[in-house]
Amino acid sequence: MTDLSVAPPNVPDGSTQGVVDPARDGRRNRLTPLLAFCRFEVGRLLRSWKFLAITVGFPVIFYILFLGDNTAGKVVDGSVPWRVYLMVSMCSFGALVAALNAGGTRLSMERASGWARQLRITPIPAWSYVATKVIASMLVVLPVIILVEAVGAGFGDVRLSAGTWIGLTVLLWVTSLPFAVLGVFIGFLVTPEAAFPVVTGLMFVLGYFGGLFNPVDEMPGSLQFIAHLMPNYHQVVLALAFLDSRTLALTDWLILAGYVAVLGLAIAWKHRVEEARGLA
Amino acid sequence: MPPRPIALSFQDVSHRYGARTALDRLNLQVAQGEVLALLGPNGAGKTTTISALLGLLQPQEGRIQVLGSDPRQAVADGRVGAMLQSGSGIGLPPGVRVDEALGLVRRFYRRPAPYDQLVERADIGSLLRRRTDRLSGGQAQRVRFAIAIAGDPEVVFLDEPTSAMDVESRQGFWRMMRDFGNEGRTVLFATHHLAEADEIADRVVVLNHGKVVADGPAATLKAAVATRRLRFVTDRPDRPELSDLDGVTEVNVCGTGVSIDSLDADATIRDLVGRGVPFRDLEITGAGLEQAFVALTGCRGADAVTPAAALADAPPPGDR
Numbered sequence: 304m305t306d307l308s309v310a311p312p313n314v315p316d317g318s319t320q321g322v323v324d325p326a327r328d329g330r331r332n333r334l335t336p337l338l339a340f341c342r343f344e345v346g347r348l349l350r351s352w353k354f355l356a357i358t359v360g361f362p363v364i365f366y367i368l369f370l371g372d373n374t375a376g377k378v379v380d381g382s383v384p385w386r387v388y389l390m391v392s393m394c395s396f397g398a399l400v401a402a403l404n405a406g407g408t409r410l411s412m413e414r415a416s417g418w419a420r421q422l423r424i425t426p427i428p429a430w431s432y433v434a435t436k437v438i439a440s441m442l443v444v445l446p447v448i449i450l451v452e453a454v455g456a457g458f459g460d461v462r463l464s465a466g467t468w469i470g471l472t473v474l475l476w477v478t479s480l481p482f483a484v485l486g487v488f489i490g491f492l493v494t495p496e497a498a499f500p501v502v503t504g505l506m507f508v509l510g511y512f513g514g515l516f517n518p519v520d521e522m523p524g525s526l527q528f529i530a531h532l533m534p535n536y537h538q539v540v541l542a543l544a545f546l547d548s549r550t551l552a553l554t555d556w557l558i559l560a561g562y563v564a565v566l567g568l569a570i571a572w573k574h575r576v577e578e579a580r581g582l583a
Numbered sequence: 584m585p586p587r588p589i590a591l592s593f594q595d596v597s598h599r600y601g602a603r604t605a606l607d608r609l610n611l612q613v614a615q616g617e618v619l620a621l622l623g624p625n626g627a628g629k630t631t632t633i634s635a636l637l638g639l640l641q642p643q644e645g646r647i648q649v650l651g652s653d654p655r656q657a658v659a660d661g662r663v664g665a666m667l668q669s670g671s672g673i674g675l676p677p678g679v680r681v682d683e684a685l686g687l688v689r690r691f692y693r694r695p696a697p698y699d700q701l702v703e704r705a706d707i708g709s710l711l712r713r714r715t716d717r718l719s720g721g722q723a724q725r726v727r728f729a730i731a732i733a734g735d736p737e738v739v740f741l742d743e744p745t746s747a748m749d750v751e752s753r754q755g756f757w758r759m760m761r762d763f764g765n766e767g768r769t770v771l772f773a774t775h776h777l778a779e780a781d782e783i784a785d786r787v788v789v790l791n792h793g794k795v796v797a798d799g800p801a802a803t804l805k806a807a808v809a810t811r812r813l814r815f816v817t818d819r820p821d822r823p824e825l826s827d828l829d830g831v832t833e834v835n836v837c838g839t840g841v842s843i844d845s846l847d848a849d850a851t852i853r854d855l856v857g858r859g860v861p862f863r864d865l866e867i868t869g870a871g872l873e874q875a876f877v878a879l880t881g882c883r884g885a886d887a888v889t890p891a892a893a894l895a896d897a898p899p900p901g902d903r
Contacts, residue, residue, distance in 0.1 A: 336690050336691050339686075339687060339690045340687060340690075340691075343679065343683060343687045346679070346683070347676065347677075347678040347679050350678055350679075351678050412677070413676055413677070416673060416674055416675070416676075416677075417667055417668070417673075417674035418674055418675055418676045420639070420667055420674075421665075421667065421674055421688075421727075421730060421731075422688075422691075423639065424637050424639070424658050424663065424664075424665050424667075425658075425661070425688060425691040425692065425734065426658065426659050426660065426661040426691055426692060426693070426734070427691045428659075578639075578640075578641070579641065580600075580640075
């Protein structure tokens with residue numbers, strides 16, 4: 304039933320040599336379709352210089368710029384040192400940038416190009432396309448979080464125990480799921496022309512209102528209300544509570560889960576509408 | 584010879600996009616192993632037909648079966664392949680090599696076609712290490728063809744597959760296609776090139792406004808659309824019998840110049856001479872596809888060629 308028995312691709316002749324290394328292809332054949340698909344997507348992302356430049360550049364450059372501020376002794380959220388808040392914020396920003404660019408712009412383009420349709424007429428179920436995109440986004444978000452943490456440890460004077468580093472990384476990673484789903488939703492929603500401005504706009508709107516560039520308690524009251532609706536805000540609140548050894552509030556988790564659920568349903572809805580129109 | 588089982592069937596299928604009717608009670612049956620050309624002007628319903636066969640579109644009325652099952656089931660079982668119109672791009676994912684894209688799609692099928700067979704068949708051996716965003720139009724179509732047949736499908740649909748190709752790639756492509764069809768697979772392709780339909784297909788179905796207006800072997804159809812345009816100058820452009828001449832479908836008079844569309848140029852000329860209409864500077868040209876469609880859809884229509892009834896005696900779908 305599997306395709307393992309299928310003759311491995313041979314290397315025909317000199318002109319086309321190195322076509323596919325049989326050993327490598329054999330190994331890859333053992334991956335399930337979904338795993339192979341995820342690997343394929345992550346490979347594409349990591350080979351795009353544009354994607355890497357935006358994803359790595361934005362959070363790291365912002366972080367280094369903000370580090371220059373004279374903020375010695377400043378604390379956020381009661382007791383969290385400014386430099387720690389800044390690292391957590393930039394991790395959140397990096398995750399947001401990576402997820403929106405991985406999903407939004409690229410997905411929108413490949414939907415317009417007909418590649419998404421081509422995959423729709425293979426035996427893999429429609430949901431696996433969406434799932435793969437979300438998983439691929441999550442897989443590129445993780446190294447971005449680790450990179451920003453490394454900058455924090457190296458230049459930001461953030462000192463944590465090994466266990467706390469690991470815990471913080473996992474927490475930031477898991478709470479980035481709403482961004483990954485949001486990116487995919489945008490890819491489903493907008494045309495390729497609109498995708499870039501929408502993604503860039505959302506990056507900064509969510510970043511600003513989520514309190515990544517300035518703590519939310521320093522905002523005017525009316526803006527604070529908006530900030531409390533932003534996923535980044537709740538991500539940062541959870542991370543800071545974790546670093547401060549406080550209880551992680553259920554509300555923050557629920558709001559983040561709500562984002563995932565609502566956006567997930569929105570993607571499913573968009574898919575159904577397109578299917579009814581014969582556009583899916 | 585026993586009738587071959589039915590691969591594709593449409594029963595009274597209708598679909599509207601808003602006020603526009605894309606399919607209008609379409610009835611069509613395609614036998615297994617048939618290579619069928621779907622011919623028609625833009626907006627005739629060709630793409631809608633293919634989308635419906637793939638389950639990408641659920642028609643509002645009627646019933647479609649592919650290999651005896653629901654179109655979606657046939658797709659899920661990996662028995663169907665297709666090359667769709669590629670929209671704004673080339674229909675391939677940017678940023679990967681050709682071998683990666685092909686390898687990925689193969690992995691989605693339980694029983695894919697052997698890799699080297701695909702490479703050979705689509706003639707993409709020299710393209711495998713190339714990035715998909717650095718292919719010419721014709722090269723990209725070859726890769727897309729390989730992807731379309733990656734699952735070793737029993738039925739293949741192609742929606743204007745040669746639209747982005749130059750003449751040479753076009754010929755190569757159809758050679759590929761014909762070899763593929765010769766193995767007993769069912770092929771349905773949409774085109775608006777009459778020559779392609781004629782050369783490749785066993786059977787040609789002409790669609791117009793979502794209906795089958797002609798259906799028959801390519802040769803019959805070719806005869807039906809063998810419209811010629813006769814132009815000449817005459818001193819008697821007022822002669823009423825011009826439009827009564829044998830084979831005439833349309834007459835245009837402009838001063839002393841006459842232009843006549845005819846389905847049988849020889850007969851028209853004999854008649855012209857026989858009736859003693861004076862003429863000079865006679866010129867006969869092929870009337871082009873536009874007139875061919877007019878001939879099929881307007882003047883003689885489906886009566887001119889074998890109707891779909893030829894297949895009506897075939898066994899019901901699902902009988903495999």
